[in-house]
Amino acid sequence: MEGTATCTVCKKVYRMPKLSETIHCTECNAVRRISRSSSGPGLGHHFIESVKNPSRKSGKDNQVQKNKQQSSSSSCSNTAFSPSTTGDSSSLDIKPSPAVLTSAEAISGRKRALLCGVTYRNKNYSLNGTINDVRSIKNMLIQRFGYPAECIRVLTEEENGNDLTTTPTKKNIEDSLKWLVDGSESGDSLVFFFSGHGLRQPDFEDDELDGFDETICPVDFIEQGMIVDKDINSTIVRPLKEGVTLHAIVDACHSGTVLDLEYTYDPQNKVWKDNKPPSKAAKGTSGGLAICLSACGDDQMASDTNEPLLSSSQEFQVSSRKFLR
Secondary structure (H helix, E strand, O other): OEEEEEOOOOOOEEEEEOOOOEEEOOOOOOEEEEEEOOOOOOOOEEEEEEOOOHHHOOHHHHHHHHHHHHHHHHOOOOOOOOOOOOOOOOOOOOOOOHHHOOOHHHHOOOEEEEEEEOOOOOOOOOOOOHHHHHHHHHHHHHHOOOOOHHHEEEEEOOOOOOOHHHOOOHHHHHHHHHHHHOOOOOOOEEEEEEEOOEEEEEOOOOOOOOOEEEEEOOOOHHHHOOEEHHHHHHHHHOOOEOOOEEEEEEEOOOOOOOOOOOEEEEOOOOEEEEOOOOOOOOOOOEEOEEEEEEOOOOOOOHHHOOOOEEEEOOOOOHHHOOOOO
């Protein structure tokens, strides 16, 4: 049986399963224990105590919390990738507070993220700083937005040493993009982050207003090829169901419309512009919302501008939009 719980900080109301003990508020990030109303089951709950030091719990309570963490991580189906529990703890191993990994996450939707940082190590076109980008984004997702570490997949050349499954190859990125949206349902929040090179190539399918496809470059793009915007769109945009939200952040050259979204935002005039393909090919979601923040426009190098480009699968009021929650 489900009841409701109201956050005492921001007053947001949640649906709660009968046996829930704690909740992480996605609006204000408060974490509270729940006191059940004495007026009867299913009639309401309220938050009464901030969980500040879960490490002082008894052994029995710790085991209960451990089981909850395992249940939360299993919903991500991320057994082949576990960057949060392996590798160098000084780089990308950022642990969340155990209190965050509770059944309350499932009530407000699951959270899942794919973070790719490509340095092109030992190449004459190598990049510095992409690992730091991934580290910063992962830390923000866990500490500020309550994303379970087990539900964040990281692909870098330094993630797990010789573990080729976590290298940002074309195959690994494409497989991970599928993982990101697989099984997503209403209320889910997804994040795709890419830091690396981006290029352009001629469009021969009349899909682009400017005549060029935008691409991202995996570590092996010289041998295996680039990942094209239309393929990214078909993999993580088109499948989005109603109630699912995807936020993409692409720090690469020529990345303005790298998700092939149907609208781009003009910040000068504060209006959305139509970016639908001349071919009339379907580029929208299946009812969900996709938003992309790119480092620059399609015809720009990321190093030449400090004005990112915003694109979306639908128009919205930018000034009042709360992006990640």
